[in-house]
Amino acid sequence: MILTEGKVRIEVPEFQKITSKNKVFYNPEMKMDRDLSSLILSFYKGVVLDGLSATGIRGIRYVKESGLESIFNDINPEAVKLITKNCKMNDVECKIYNKDFNVLDVEAEIVDIDPFGSPSRYLASAFRIVRPKGILCVTATDTQALCVSKKACIRKYSAIPLRTDFFKELGIRILISTILREGMKQDYSIEVMLAYAHKHYMRVFLNVKKSLKGIENNIRDLNIVYYCSCGYRTYSKDIMQGCPNCGKRINLSLPVWTGEIKNDNFLNKLMKKEITPDLEKILNIIKNEINVPFYYDPHRLAKTYKFDLKKIDLVIEELKKMGFQASRTHFSRTGIKTDADLLSLLKIFI
Ligand SMILES: C[S@@+](CC[C@H](N)C(=O)[O-])C[C@H]1O[C@@H](n2cnc3c(N)ncnc32)[C@H](O)[C@@H]1O
Known part of the structure; x- marks a missing residue:
């Protein structure tokens, strides 16, 4: 079937249910994120790698709406056939790879990873591919692992999660901490432009830059988060024994990004553009959120x-x-x- 999304027409396989088992994956629930991603990337220049393309919808929208040049990749040969068709239908020049993301030998100013579940296995390659000064766009849909399941979080994110009343924010901050820790290994520092959680997913947009000075600053924002069932919470690099409020044993989560998770100047610029009502609604709330963790x-x-x-x-x-x-x-x-x-x-x- 053929759908219109943003400024593009796209062929997607007929589907009864949204599942990763479909011949080629397309999820209409992610439209708002694709609208936002295309808007955000219109403020940047260069080549964008749509690293896990499926139908190619992101990469095609980035060409048509953000004025970028796109490279497409998907491990699924059926996806590659569809990306080729969809590029033709939209008059988009197609440079398409049919590889495991982790063996791709390309360079790009912008790397978008939008996987099923966790992005963690692709992060090292994303930093290998992105230019020394670039942008990463990262989706995670395994919110259970980031927010609740201790074993899964340790395995996938090398971090300890915690059941709190602010679990979604803690989850996204664990995701950012994982991205930073992977980037640091390749000398990259990060600046979070926007991180948000919506429906079943989390999405982070970051400026990344090779900079040891930047990393030093970033490390200040990696902390232990403490939380007590009495509601007390704090973060620190120090070891805390008991809750200062009620004296009970205090629980911890680590390592957690406690730096900013949005750039207000950038958000103001985004909001001056023509945007859809659902995007306007969420961006307005985010813009008015104070920059205080938790x-x-x-x-x-x-x-x-x-x-x-x-x-x-x-x-x-x-x-x-x-x-x-x-x-x-x-x-x-x-x-x-x-x-x-x-x-x-x-x-x-x-
Ligand atoms: C969630 S879908 C991408 C959705 C798409 N970005 C969109 O907005 O519609 C994830 C895609 O990653 C592909 N994929 C899974 N493992 C991969 C790998 N190791 N390398 C490259 N592509 C992979 C799948 O075939 C699937 O098409």
Whole structure:
């Protein structure tokens, strides 16, 4: 069947269900991310490698909408046939590879990896392929591994996750930490332009640059995150024995990226462009999010402290009146980001 997405027409196989078992994979649920990726990449120049292309939709949109030159790759020969067809249908010059991403011998200013599940096995190659100053776009759909499953997280991300009320943000920060730790091995530092979680996936856009000075700075933002069931949370490089709030044993997650996960100037530029309503909605929330790691979920705190809930916007207003920064977060409808400590936040409810 032929679909229109953005400015391109694309042939995708007929499918009953969205599954990686389809002859060639296409997921309409990722349209918003493709809209966003194409918008973000329109601010960059050069060659983009659509490393796990499937139908070729990303690479084709990057040519038609972002003004880039695309290289396509997919290990599946059926995908390569379809990419060839789709490039022709859209008058896009096609340089297509049918290889395992990890043996690709190409160079590109921008590398996009959009795999089934975890991107971790492709990160070393992404850094090998990207130019010394470039951009990486990375998707992860194994949010269970990043946010919940300790064994899977250790195996795939060499990191320890933690069940918290801010699990989505912790998951994306573990993903960024993994990307950074892989990049550092090849002398790359990172600057996160935007990291967001939506539906079943997480997506990170990073400027990467070979720079030992940059790495030194990045390392300051790799920390241990501490979290107690009383709601207390902090991050540090130091070892902490017990919870400073309730004295109980404190749990930890590591290594976690605690640096910025968006670039506000860049977001302002994105929002000046013509964008779809769903993109505008999520970007607006992200733009207004304060740059403080980890949100609170009053629903979770209410279970522990047995208080009546209040409207999120009212709580945010109260926090601001108390002199704290506070905002909603795109990670959770019921979440609040604030630089207030736990006890100050609880005063609003108790
Ligand atoms: C999630 S799909 C990509 C979806 C596509 N980017 C889009 O936006 O529609 C992942 C693709 O990676 C391909 N793939 C899986 N393992 C690969 C590997 N080792 N090297 C290259 N491609 C691979 C699969 O054949 C599949 O087409």
